[in-house]
Amino acid sequence: MRICYISTYPPTECGIATYTQFLSNAVKECKKEVLVISQVGASGEKVFPVFSPSDSDISNKIFHIASKLTPDVIHIQHEFGLYGSEHGIQIIDFILRCKIADVPVVTTLHTINENAGRSEHIILENIIKNSSAIIVHEEFQKNVIIKNFGFNDKIFVIAHGVRNCNHHPEAKELLNIKNKKVILLAGYFRPTKRFDKIIKLFPEVVKKIENAVLLVAGKMRGLEYSDYQEYFFNLINNSPVKKNIHILRGQFPQNTFDIIISAADVIVLPYEKGAQSGILAQSSAFNIPAVTSDLLSFKLWNERSGGGLTAYNDKDYIRHINNILTDKKLELKLKNNIKVYNKDLFWSEIAKKHLLVYEQVINVPYGEAEYFYIPEK
Numbered sequence: 001m002r003i004c005y006i007s008t009y010p011p012t013e014c015g016i017a018t019y020t021q022f023l024s025n026a027v028k029e030c031k032k033e034v035l036v037i038s039q040v041g042a043s044g045e046k047v048f049p050v051f052s053p054s055d056s057d058i059s060n061k062i063f064h065i066a067s068k069l070t071p072d073v074i075h076i077q078h079e080f081g082l083y084g085s086e087h088g089i090q091i092i093d094f095i096l097r098c099k100i101a102d103v104p105v106v107t108t109l110h111t112i113n114e115n116a117g118r119s120e121h122i123i124l125e126n127i128i129k130n131s132s133a134i135i136v137h138e139e140f141q142k143n144v145i146i147k148n149f150g151f152n153d154k155i156f157v158i159a160h161g162v163r164n165c166n167h168h169p170e171a172k173e174l175l176n177i178k179n180k181k182v183i184l185l186a187g188y189f190r191p192t193k194r195f196d197k198i199i200k201l202f203p204e205v206v207k208k209i210e211n212a213v214l215l216v217a218g219k220m221r222g223l224e225y226s227d228y229q230e231y232f233f234n235l236i237n238n239s240p241v242k243k244n245i246h247i248l249r250g251q252f253p254q255n256t257f258d259i260i261i262s263a264a265d266v267i268v269l270p271y272e273k274g275a276q277s278g279i280l281a282q283s284s285a286f287n288i289p290a291v292t293s294d295l296l297s298f299k300l301w302n303e304r305s306g307g308g309l310t311a312y313n314d315k316d317y318i319r320h321i322n323n324i325l326t327d328k329k330l331e332l333k334l335k336n337n338i339k340v341y342n343k344d345l346f347w348s349e350i351a352k353k354h355l356l357v358y359e360q361v362i363n364v365p366y367g368e369a370e371y372f373y374i375p376e377k
Contacts, residue, residue, distance in 0.1 A: 004071035026351035171262035184264035306337030
């Protein structure tokens, strides 16, 4: 089976890019042929960087390459804004071209808003109607689609994958925070992630846990949200416990980021908007307990995994963080719960579930046919 992914892809800095890399690599391990058509900036074996988000002919560029690659199935990773202006409307044109050419398209919808605006509603309606299959990460997202658009039979729920990782025991020492209790804030510094809330609350944690360190690791994309960036770092610089806040600013290679995550005793996700989180998937790969906001996707993860605590107000954040950092029995319970929960979510298992979807929509039943490839020396 030859699968062509349409997505951003590393080294492009994007959660969807990382997701596609992990998924496509796991599918390769199932002895399937994988191709990637991506935005300019991507690189890798059989990765074709052909379009920019500002292009006016994205659909034509992608379809031109896709038609030459002759995939059995095309899998689009969809997020609003990845495929041009007007919420990425050009991706609909591409899907229609594939439909005319009788090439099945599977689309993963990474964002489903229950109260989508008119433009987003129109985009989603056409993507869902014209794709051969739709994948979402949560059951509630499937229910939202059925409620608003129907198409029950073509919607599949496949959870966000998790890597099978080993903890880096020397992580705290490498970061010069040995013997500290480490709270991690990781990801892009954006207003909707509300990292500023934790900066404000952190002094209350230090009152009880003097050796607590708030490890802040991430960056902005260019000059986006420049006002928030200034506000956020002013909060840090003026914090009464500034000496307990450790800042790491940059786009970190995976191995470096793994060390940063391994240094954490708890990760905090105070987001006020969003669906699933790539950062949560990254931290859960190392069995790091989480304290999260009450976003539905976070609440569901906390309930299913038993590895996180939901905060409904500021006092909850302080109480949950303190409890995890001081109650060894609670910390071990949360870690063990995540470890057990992850077994069905490793990328190797997630890849198999994707292959079952592909097999339902491809035109030729290839069955157990494998891809065989030895690189030229």
